[in-house]
Amino acid sequence: MVRRKRKKNIHFILRYPINLIVILTLVGLIYPVVSKNYSMPCANSLSCEESLKFKVENNAVGIFENQKVNTPNIDLSPGIGNQSVLGESNATGEKHIYVNLATQTLSAYQGDTLFMQTLISSGLWGKTPTGDFTIWIKIRSTTMSGGSGADYYNLPNVPYVMFFSNNQVPASAGFSLHGTYWHNNFGHRMSHGCVNMKTTDVAKLYEWADPPTAGNTTRANDTNPGTKVTIIKGS
Amino acid sequence: MATLRRKSILISLIILIIGVSLVFLAKQSYKVESRAFSALHDSPTPNPTIIVSNAVQETIMDSPDGKMTLKMESQQQGDYVEYSFYTSSKSVPTKQYIFSKKEIVSDSISIPYNTWSPNNSYLFLKESTPVVNDYYVFFASGKNFTDNSQYLDIQELFAQRVTGYTILDVTGWAAPNLLIVNTKANQGERKVSFWFNVASKTFTQLGTYFY
Numbered sequence: 001m002v003r004r005k006r007k008k009n010i011h012f013i014l015r016y017p018i019n020l021i022v023i024l025t026l027v028g029l030i031y032p033v034v035s036k037n038y039s040m041p042c043a044n045s046l047s048c049e050e051s052l053k054f055k056v057e058n059n060a061v062g063i064f065e066n067q068k069v070n071t072p073n074i075d076l077s078p079g080i081g082n083q084s085v086l087g088e089s090n091a092t093g094e095k096h097i098y099v100n101l102a103t104q105t106l107s108a109y110q111g112d113t114l115f116m117q118t119l120i121s122s123g124l125w126g127k128t129p130t131g132d133f134t135i136w137i138k139i140r141s142t143t144m145s146g147g148s149g150a151d152y153y154n155l156p157n158v159p160y161v162m163f164f165s166n167n168q169v170p171a172s173a174g175f176s177l178h179g180t181y182w183h184n185n186f187g188h189r190m191s192h193g194c195v196n197m198k199t200t201d202v203a204k205l206y207e208w209a210d211p212p213t214a215g216n217t218t219r220a221n222d223t224n225p226g227t228k229v230t231i232i233k234g235s
Numbered sequence: 236m237a238t239l240r241r242k243s244i245l246i247s248l249i250i251l252i253i254g255v256s257l258v259f260l261a262k263q264s265y266k267v268e269s270r271a272f273s274a275l276h277d278s279p280t281p282n283p284t285i286i287v288s289n290a291v292q293e294t295i296m297d298s299p300d301g302k303m304t305l306k307m308e309s310q311q312q313g314d315y316v317e318y319s320f321y322t323s324s325k326s327v328p329t330k331q332y333i334f335s336k337k338e339i340v341s342d343s344i345s346i347p348y349n350t351w352s353p354n355n356s357y358l359f360l361k362e363s364t365p366v367v368n369d370y371y372v373f374f375a376s377g378k379n380f381t382d383n384s385q386y387l388d389i390q391e392l393f394a395q396r397v398t399g400y401t402i403l404d405v406t407g408w409a410a411p412n413l414l415i416v417n418t419k420a421n422q423g424e425r426k427v428s429f430w431f432n433v434a435s436k437t438f439t440q441l442g443t444y445f446y
Contacts, residue, residue, distance in 0.1 A: 022247045026254035067410035070354060072300060119348065124443065184299050184349045185407030185415055188445055198299040 043126065043174045043193040045146035046154075051174050052163065054216045056141050057156035064153045064182040071157045072181050072199075074141045076216065091115065095210060095227045097177070099195055101128060102234030104187045106177075106197065108205060115208060118201045119186040120177075125151055126193035129175060130233055133164035135209055135226030136171050140216040144178075146192055153192070155182060159199055160206040164229045177229070178202060195231075298351040301325065303375060305333075305358055307346050312337075318344045320360065322375050331377045334360070334385065341365055349407025351375070356411060357433055359389075370405040372414065372433055389416065389431060397438050400427060406445065415445050 042048035056076070062069040093111020100107075101122050108115040122128040125147065139161045145154040159179035165171040179199035183190050190196055197205070207213055211224035220226035294307040308319045319335040338344060342364045350358045355375055362369045370389040379385055393402055393416065400418040403426070409415050414431040416438065428445045429438045 019243055019247050022251060026250060029254060065410050065413070067413065069411065124445065181300065182353055183407070183409055184351055184353050185409060185445065186299075186349060188406050188415075190409075190445070200297065200299060200301040 040129075040169060040173050041126065041193075042146070042172075043176070044144040045148075045192075047143055047145040048172070048174055051142050051144050051158075051161075052137070052139070052171075054139050054141060055143050055156070057143065060156040062153070062155040062157075062182060064155060066150055066152075069155070069182045071155075072159075074157050074159060076140065095208070097205070097209065097227055097229045099128075099229065099231040100234035101130070101231065104189070106195065106201075106205075108208065116201065116205060118198065121180070121183070121186050121188060121190035121196040123191050123193040124189035126191070128191070128193050128195060128231060129169045130231045131166055131168065133166045133169065133175075133229040133231065134220070135162045135164050135211070135229060136220050137163045137226075138206060138209070138211065138213060138218040139163070144194075151192075153182075157181075160202040162202075162206060162209060162226075164226070177205065294346055296346045296348070296350050298355045299353070300355070303351065303355045305346060305350060305375075306330070307344070309344075311340070314340055316340060316343070320373075322358070322377070331375075333358075333373050333375075333377050334371075336362075338362075347405070347407070352408045352411050352433075354411040357408075359405065359414060361405070368402075368404075370402075370414075372431075387433065387436065389414070392431070392436060393429075393438065397429070397440075400429075405431075409445070417445060 044051045056074045057071065058073040060071040062071050091110035091113035093109075093113070095108070095110045095115075098107045098109070099105070099120065099122070104120055104122060105117065106120045107117045141157050141159050142161050143154070143156045144158050145152075147153050159181075161176050161178040163171060163174060163176040165173070165175070169175060175193055177195045177197060179202040180196040181199060183196070184198075186196070186198060209227040211218050211220045211226055289311060291308050291310045294309070296305045297303070298305075302325055304323050304325070306321045306323070308321070310317050315337045316339075317335065317337050320333040321330040322333055323330050336344060342362065344360055344362050347359060347361050350360070352358065352375075357372055358375050359370055359372045362371065367390065372387040372389065373385070374380070380387060389405060390402060393400075397418075399421050401421055403417045403419050406415050406417060409430055412433045414433065416429040416431050418427050418429060419425070420427065426444050426446075428441045428443065430441060431438055
């Protein structure tokens with residue numbers, strides 16, 4: 001009886017190959033969705049890969065909200081980022097960055113010592129992901145572009161970029177904390193997913209956060225892991 | 236035979252519907268909100284606390300790139316407070332006079348957190364009274380506008396050019412010459428953002444609410 005039923009099932013598929021085609025097509029559609037490697041939208045839709053590399057374009061002109069933006073030149077000599085902050089040298093413990101999307105606030109701690117608290121701008125046209133992340137690379141300057149129509153933007157020389165990721169938000173999605181020269185509306189959502197910061201704030205955070213800065217591109221590894229970043233919806 | 240054929244078509248249809256639903260649900264979790272109307276209250280813009288006494292109080296706000304500084308000096312004189320504003324650059328610390336005003340103690344002037352335009356060309360101040368808040372845009376260099384006015388009065392210009400809305404707050408700069416003005420419709424609860432273009436002195440209603 002069982003053998004006859006199994007024969008029937010195989011016969012059912014082979015006799016009607018359309019069933020096999022439908023099943024294979026759906027597997028092809030569903031698998032990327034449920035697999036860990038499903039690619040969520042890039043933070044910068046047009047410069048998805050390009051933004052992950054160090055780049056400086058001095059004397060360039062950017063575009064944001066259909067407005068031309070004069071791009072600040074990048075000075076690669078050690079600057080304000082190296083200024084020591086009161087209390088930093090005495091602090092011990094693990095470094096951790098917290099972002100509260102409801103209050104649009106970033107707080108950075110080392111152990112129980114507050115290093116920095118400041119207003120940020122998270123995603124308005126794209127969602128800033130929530131969860132626990134780790135900084136995987138720090139890049140001194142890069143170009144970011146994306147959006148379309150009235151939302152199109154092309155921004156050279158985005159300074160002090162710290163890309164973060166986790167199992168759900170891969171490194172390739174390009175979400176980061178970074179400096180901002182094209183708007184000044186901190187405390188309110190303004191970005192396409194990244195966490196925008198005042199350049200003076202992020203310069204200090206960049207030098208403070210792990211992995212310790214080494215050159216224009218600094219990758220985290222097992223010996224020098226990146227600082228944890230926790231982003232919450234908040235209330 | 237016919238029953239088997241019908242059965243196979245039915246099963247194929249069910250699998251197809253389940254699969255498409257799964258894909259649709261998964262995409263929903265990554266849906267990008269391109270137009271956001273929010274019922275959330277705006278995050279309060281932190282204002283520096285002003286303790287008014289006979290001594291001159293100073294409040295400072297640096298530009299986001301750290302190159303310019305706006306300083307407010309306030310001094311209480313009886314029932315009034317005298318406010319004065321100056322800008323200076325880090326490279327040349329000489330004070331540039333911008334504006335001064337005497338206010339009764341029930342009113343105040345403050346430096347908004349996002350006072351500086353992204354290219355440091357402009358700044359805006361907030362005047363708070365028990366009745367209404369007003370916002371004034373200045374050249375950071377201290378020069379006058381083309382009509383020789385020292386500043387642009389946002390409430391006044393808004394009342395002249397836009398009907399049907401009331402300003403809730405001016406929060407900051409969307410671009411070097413675009414100020415974000417959040418408003419509420421006079422009829423109903425709808426919230427709408429405008430851009431105020433400092434160069435053309437015009438308001439543009441936006442499809443996205445900047446919350």
